Amino acid sequence: MTGRISRRRFLRTTGMGTVGLALGPAILTSGCTKKKAARRTLRLLQWSHFVPRYDKWFDPYCKKWGEEHNVDVIVDHISLSDLRSTFASEVAAGRGHDLIEFIDPPSDFEPSVLDLSDLNQEAVKRFGAQLPATTKSSYNPFTKKYYGFCHGWTIDPGDYRKSLWEKVGMPDGPRTWEDLLVYSARIKSQLGVQNGIGISQELDSNMAERALLWSFDTGTQDEGEQVILDNPKTVEAVKYMTELYQKTLTPEVFSWNPASNNQLLIAGKASYILNSISAYRSAQKDVPEIAKDVFFTPALKGPRGSGWACQHVIYVSVIPTFAKANADLAKQFLLDLCANYDRAMWESELYASPSFFNAPVPEGDRGYTRVEGAKILRDVFNAWFANDPYALPGEAKGKLLPLQDAEKWSANVGHPGPASPAEGEIFGTFVLPNMFARVAQGKQSAEESVKQAAAECRKIFDKWRAQGLVGGKG
Amino acid sequence: MKRFLARSGFYGGLTFFVLFAAAPFYIMLITMFKRNHDLLNPANNPFFFTEPPTLDHVKLLFLQSLYPEFLLNTLLVGIAVVAITLVLAVPAAFSLARIAGGWGQNLAIGIFLTYLIPPTLLFIPLSRIISLFGLEDSLWSLILVYPTFTVPFCTWLLMSFFKSIPKDIEEQALIDGCSRVGAFFRVLFPLALPGIVTVIVFAFTLVANEYIYALAFIQDSAKKTIGIGMTTELVRGDVFYWGPLMGGALIASIPEALLYTFFLDRIVAGLAAGTTR
Amino acid sequence: MATVEFRGVTKNFGQVKATDGVDLAIKDGELLVLLGPSGSGKSTLMRLCAGLEQPTSGTIAIDGVVVNDVSPRERGIAMVFQSYALYPHKTVFDNIAFPLTVEHMAKEDIRKKVEWAAGLFGIGRLLDRMPSQLSGGERQRVAIARALVRRPRVLLMDEPLSNLDAKERHYARGELKKFQRGIGVTTIYVTHDQVEAMGLGDRIAVLCEGRLRQVGTPEEIYDRPADIFVAGFIGIPPMNFIEREGRIAGFRPEVFRPLELVQGDELMRLRYRIERVENLGGYRVAYGVVDGTPILAKLPHRYPVTEGEEHDFAVSIRDIHFFHKDTGLRIEG
């Protein structure tokens, strides 16, 4: 959405419509003369980033990278929900992009993508250790294959409205799920503002439900890829959610799409939501008075003290087998992207966090005011989260401080095991939101619902085990 | 009194239908000019402006997004698909209506039945064909694939339409010195024009509506059609750009609705001949 | 101008034989009427001649050249459909001009020819109109003008008068005959109306169930019908049939008269019981029975008869047609 480029495109478009013939040949010839001898082309496919500013930086970055490496780089952006279908059709066609960046682990594409062990090793060699949760989102321990390369991820904290929580005596927001239940119930009954945890067939709900399970010391699988969903702790979590629904939520949470909790927050109708900082950033632009009132909590703790959040977005890039010829370029591109991750963080308005915190900060003009004394990304990260460079004038300082240690309480889909195709299908077909919803709506008892969901999970696991992509036993 | 009741019933009915059909578009119109700050306050009147209107969304749509190109792409694909559809469907319909006997009837039903194949998954095997032709990421892929759903409808419609034209007239042309093909172009085709107008308008509507194939085959933003282009550019992550989205939807709907409005009598005539015989 | 010859022409539609071994030769400049009840195959025969259908077997020759494989447009024929089949999207001028434009004739020549044809039929003032603005009679003229404008070798007409009202039809018949004579084009004319056939035809070909029953001048057909079918089909009111001595005797109602009015040496006398009399203006028709067989008689204008009574009637032997009882064929003698 570069203003300048788009305007030129707009002119071209209208030109074709109105002056048509007069303008057409000029454009054609100008396009032709630029083309020189055959150059290699690297084609990237990724989502249109929710922060438009990021794409505005990224696309010219790619162009420049291409010039430096004597390659034409083409970046195609599509809607995040269309990534899988698009890549699926490319796999079927056996042709398409050279490098596809997913925002969740595309583990079921493993048979159609290259093993990136060498790339991951090289990255560790250059940048130091990778965040374990991001490794789990790109490595299949059962087949011992790196199907992807994870360069970054997004924190999924709790966003709360300070003014509301102050009125019920919790100015710093909830620390535990218990707090959330007790105080947001008060906020709802006293102030008429509901809580905003989704139980819908959509992404954010999927993440919220996982965070809840992990914080209750349970989950869909264990480290050995064995389904463990049907246990008393899951029942406990489901019962908790039912109570939360009855006391603090409304039926809207069953209807949500990923934008809904943002909008609820911005509308001033939510006391607490689980989301990335995107909701807050949107509020800063559209309804600053709400944004000023939004503060963050780290993952809420469960009854036994564990507290986990689900990584909101996990950037996993794959190189399809059909793009083997360009694999060297693609790998080089990814390594260079990691080396430039300070820019990625900056341009995404702190939405993206690096997988390699220990990567060095490059020298020279970085397009932002340099952080004094920052040697590695960690330093930059800490500085920005201590003092948000995108805070509005007059906004409270240090809002993002609670997120500084986010990697300690952020887990991957499939935690504590790896992200696998089975976990992917459970995620994609909304098994968990359905499990919680059935009980919240009073259609089933917690025990029955958990049992049903576990059975569904087992079937899915068995199926993918038969495909040879998931470990554990049936 | 009875007349009064009938009249008020009539206008009441009209009002109901107009409100039912157009209310979402009214909201689109308002939202298009509404500041986000105004829009995102649930206490504000959604049917009018609480804060002064703004042109920001329209500017974003036309100057900073590829919306004009989406419109143009849709138009180009639409025109090409309509052309291919006519080239395929007109002779087929002619043959089924005039030449083929019983097996033609069965074939006609067969062509109709292709509608029952859900497109939800067809795009995956289709993408193999598209790559066979080397047309990934090109408007040509859509131009090639869209006739799969325009051709059956149009063949069916035109077939009935040709049947409604008296055979005498065509035979007269044969005797007046035309070849079979000549008689078709000189006599049958002009007489079938209302049917052809209908087919064109419907085919265009179907094309503008398509979503799944466009999604699977086009990734280059500058080549997207209206449906997928808008959702890619204006639904970003978990943020909907409501103003431009609504404005874009409204603007995209208008030209075609005008087409229907002005050609409605023709379309109705075309369908009347087409569907009843 | 041309001759047309059908040789053993058979056309099957599935199981149905529309025409069955028809042999027929039409002379140059002749107006031949194909007459028969509906479903007799007369239209099929004409469409075969036009090339709109292909014969199952047999040949069709125009001017001695077999045209089985020649497409309609190359046969040099013209046809006037029952519906007139005017092109509804073209003006009268363009309708008439159409066969010429197909031939890529020069514009000026087309105009001259169209004006000639239109003048012939007195429709010059209608040239700018659309077909929908014309009356039935005008449409018929336009259709014929279009048929004749390119001087066809053979003109085919499929019941062209059936869409006109009785008065128009009467007038049009005369006109048609006049034009045909004037231009001298070989014409095949299909009708189920025997009055039209008798009035128009140089010769009449009677068809029934796909078979040609008789070909002849109107007088021959009327006076010497070849079989019971032709005899019964031609004539108003239709011929009476009665069984006599193992043969079928046929006589027309107009020769079946009260005994005292019949002249001649050999008479067949019949006791005729009149049940009902219809007055048709110029004459009366009596409905009655002879020996239980229903018989019609055409009565002189004022001849006194009483309904419900028996009368002595007679037919002169020379007015009687005899037919074979089984084959229905005429027995000469």
Add this chain to the structure above:
Amino acid sequence: MKTKRLLDRDEVLGPLCLLPVVIYMALFIGFPFVMSFVYSISNVTIGNPHYRIVGLQNFIAIVEDPVFRKSLVNTCIFTFVSISIVIVLGHILAELLRREFRGKWVVRFLVMLPWTAPIALGAIGFLWFLDSVFSPIDWLLRTWGLLGSPDSLFGAQSNLYWLGRPELAMTSVILVHVWRILPLAAVILLAGMNAIPREIIEAAQVDGAGYFRRLFHIILPLLFPVIGVTILFATFFTFTDMTVVWILTKGGPPPNSTQVLASLAFLKGIAGGDLAQAAAVALFFFPVLAGIAAIVLRLVKKAVVT
């Protein structure tokens, strides 16, 4: 000259005219359809184009799947109810549009809009229209005092949560479909009505038949072929469409309250990665639908002939 002659022959021209369509359809519908069928009896996944045939096990798996059964029921309800409403309302709308009145052009324009809006965008419009917080309908109801205070007709809560309650969500999805298809149905039915000879209706009027008698004994039977075709088209559009469901609810509210077969196939195949089962879901109803369609088409043909 020779080719021209050949083109004059029916047995050459007829198949020749059909050839392009048949080749095209075989390539672009036939091949993918066969592939879909192969998928449905294989173990293919989204990420692995190499598969082997496993027989009917996918069909068995989906029949045992409660989500599939629910989607099946939903699809039938969804299709049947939408089509019924579309036919009834479409008939009324067509009646209204037949008359002459002032502002006819404007009314036509407004009424046709839903059909001409690209469906993905129309559905996004409704996403806002039915939003759980911002719904303009809810706002109106609140303004009229029908919602949002303890003694209101629709309850004390501030919103109706159109897409959050299973029944209301189904209603909403049906509503959007009706909204979209109604103009098409009205146009087709309008055409059908215009094609009924005026004399027949006048004859019935002379015979003393009242409006409803005329409607049920004359107009509807004569309209049957048109209604049949309308129903078929509308059914196909409804049965195979997933856009509305996908954008409005993704099959929710949980558990799968508005899931239909088309969206379930997408969910399983694309989101879940199990292409084989998805193909089984998508093709499950093909034989039944094909049968129904063939019967209706033959009935329509018969009705036309007699």
